[in-house]
Amino acid sequence: MSVRDWRYCGKCHVMFYDGNPEKGACPTGGGHEAVGYMFVLPNDVPGTPTAQTDWRRCGRCAVMFYDGYPAKGVCPGGGGHVASGKHYVPPHDVAGTPTAQSDWRYCGNCQAMFYDGYAEKGACPAGGGHSAIGYNFVLPHLADPRAPVRID
Ligand SMILES: [Zn+2]
Ligand SMILES: [Zn+2]
Ligand SMILES: [Zn+2]
Structure with a gap:
């Protein structure tokens, strides 16, 4: 059993829930903005x-x-985050695959899941960029049918 609609925010680099009309609170201002994989x-x-x-x-x-x-x-x-809804159990420290992305990490400052695969570490609500600690999470995603065909 699983739930879709989790997306990467291209503005602050966290994993956020995109299944509601309201897109939460992004530290860069406004709501989060979905980019990339589902x-x-x-x-x-x-x-x-x-x-x-x-x-x-x-x-x-x-x-x-x-x-x-x-x-x-x-x-x-x-204030602090407020737990709501389902209990998620993300895989970590396993091999990445074409439908599971590695380099998702826990931020020791804001406690969010963020993508650490870029040199730039997004916008942390605690100030500066996010700071990776602990496990390397490997998060399953759909093969994106809208992804452009790569021509090498
Ligand atoms: Zn955001
Ligand atoms: Zn929060
Ligand atoms: Zn952070």
């Missing part, structure tokens, strides 16, 4: 040595954040 993230399954529990959607800013600590990070909507 992710399909495992939820409500047991954790394993290579899949971490306690990832939730923030009901205020719409990002995916780690809810396993007493502190709830920094929410661009104000």
